[in-house]
Amino acid sequence: MAADFAPHVLRLLLGAVYDTDKTQWRELEQLQVSIGQYLAKIGLKLHLDKDQGLAYVTQPASDEDEYDASQPDLPRLMRRHQLSYELTMLCVALRYHLDRFDQAATDDTRRCFVTRAELRQQLELFARPTTDEAKASKQLDADLKTAERLGFLRTTAPDKTLDPEPRYEICRLVTALISNAKLLEVRDQLRQHLAGPASAELPDEESSEPTFPSL
Template sequence: MSEIPESALSLPLIALFKGVLYQEDAPPLWQDLLSVQNQVRDYLNVLGLQLILDEAEGYAYLRQSQDDGSETSLPRLIARRQLSYPVSLLLALLRKRLAEFDAGSGDTRLILSREQIADLLRLFLAEGSNEAKLVDRIDAHIAKVVELGFLRHLRGKDEQFEVRRILKAYIDAQWLGEFEQHLRSYAEQSGATASGDELETP
């Protein structure tokens, strides 16, 4: 059995520690990861991390292993972020939109305009009398989701966004179910003081 080059292991690991590794963004790294994934998993296991690899969707990322609460539990390397309620709401709405898209389209890329994303949120955000402030708030929420890695600007088209398919891995049925438990009460309030959910982000 031939020896695995050091770079074939170290480069995919470095990419994963920096964030999500997408097949379309780095085909050579992706192929390296596929060829050494067992060794990568062994290395990460020592650090209390798991490799989540979806060949069909073409992405891989790291997830913290479950903490058993014992004294020997390792420190958390991947932080959980407390999201604002509007950002949590937007993630849930985008996740549902992606599910509808997958059910009714043969395409793999969901592209939405800024206005389409804003329309998803308008129903839940108190408009008041200042449309400009509402637009600014919505743009800030969209920017946060871009920062988290779940939306991506299309090159040369600032008003067009691709919904990254990794959203399906982070926003699962359980997360949506818990979120919807207090969605109704949020819709009845202004949302100014409502808290969001925690999410282990890319």
């Protein structure tokens, strides 16, 4: 017979859970210890962030502090993704936009929205020099789709009477996968790259860009 918390474990394995689902969130809080203990037995870790109102599961890798060396060598359930230069910049922009939203918030509102135009304007601060605007626009659209697939964004219906641009909700998961320290590190790296001599080349993506787990 399945454990009482089995539906919650399976839901977490599909992606992040938010406190906007009040019933599920309340049950997650009540069963947090049991769920965490069960997941630990199979090499996974439960994260429940009450401040951000989200819960998610990760599979610590051998090079991470949370990795349990006493565990047998388990197959990877959750792949780690090497972010491209452009997608890294998008993640930085999302986190920066969300932080500004939280700092300016005057109530308990958690939902933060951003348009494609606003993101493109922010990304211009770190963009590689280019004269091919069509290619840059196509790259942004591709990165937005990837960010949505990874759980950083959620497409919402735009208010075309105000702005015809696509509108997105920034998911709180981005604050969990990109810590304040990592945000500052990536931002400073990008600034240093772009402030270097005009003839200097950026380090290749494989060696210079951070890796984040996917859910």
